[in-house]
Amino acid sequence: MGALKETSPDVLATGAGEGFVTTKFNDLLAWAQKYSLFMYPFVTACCGMEFMAVSSPRYDFSRFGSEAPRFSPRQSDLLWVVGTIVQRQAPILRRIYEQLAEPKWVLAFGTCASCGGFYDNYACVAGVDKIIPCDIYVPGCPPRPEAVLDGLMLLQDKIQRGDRRPAIVKPRADPAQDQSLGLVQLRRSSTRPAV
């Protein structure tokens, strides 16, 4: 970055004039990466409907700079695994992941992609993290579009912080903690307030 044009010496003092920005290069790079996620949608099942909903104007994840689909993994860096992955598809998904351009991220969309859900059987892979590393898990069957947007923002947050640990999208409000329902409250940390 640095000076954009010729600057007078008093720019720093007054904040006037053309102006400039200082930053760390990695932060700048992460900022650019997180707002230009080229996605590869690997859509296999019913979650695809929710994926269409979240990509269409009503929810519109292009607001987050991630709307451009590239149907070649070599041109994309965010792999959306949307739906159930069966054992027969596992080699295909693995190859798609290997072909993604670096740096690459994986978002598991829905319960099936995250952990297999109720497909605990001979045919299905119980979660894509069994075969490829996964960055973001969005639970739900299917997840609400808001949860998907939360997952996308979570991923951007992690890209900005350079954090590659996997993370899960949590509900914004847990209905089980609604006191008016009078439900039995489960184990709760004593040191921290409830979310």
Add this chain to the structure above:
Amino acid sequence: MSKALIDIIKQKFPADVLESHSQRGDDTVVVYAARWKDIARFLKDDPRADMSMLIDLTAVDYPERTPRFEVVAHLYSLSKGHRLRLKARVGDQAGTSVEIDSVADLWASANWAERECWDMFGVRFKGHPDLRRILLYPEFEGHPLRKDYPADRIQPLVPYREVPNVDKVAPFRADEGMSFGRQTFASGPSTDDDDVN
């Protein structure tokens, strides 16, 4: 209505019908497996039956019975509008020689149905033009819808990643990641893992 149909079969093949059942339009005929194809052909060609359509063909595993498997075909007549369920019992207790005649040359829809039946139950259809697995992959061993297939047996095509605790997803904390989550905890991310979800 198609009680008459059962009578026609019993008349034509008096020695080959094991049992029959008819209730509220739900008509079933259990026949000897050796005459499976003859009876199917008769049902297709006879003008009184005119079973022009094979709706479905599958099997059931009764591990306590001998013969162990029951092959089930659902037939429908497009012209007459009546239905019939045709069953035959095949196979030994070990499930190694489960064979019945293919009806794929009578109804084209039987082709894939019999392949699926072979895939899932290991019923071998004699005379089928191309008896391969249809849903599972060729490397798969065994037939998963048999009652003796272990419920937790998986046969991955790619080796699973060697990651500790891969059965559990990552060590997520309540304050992990999301901005609104972090705002809840003014003190910032905590280090204790007492309520890891």
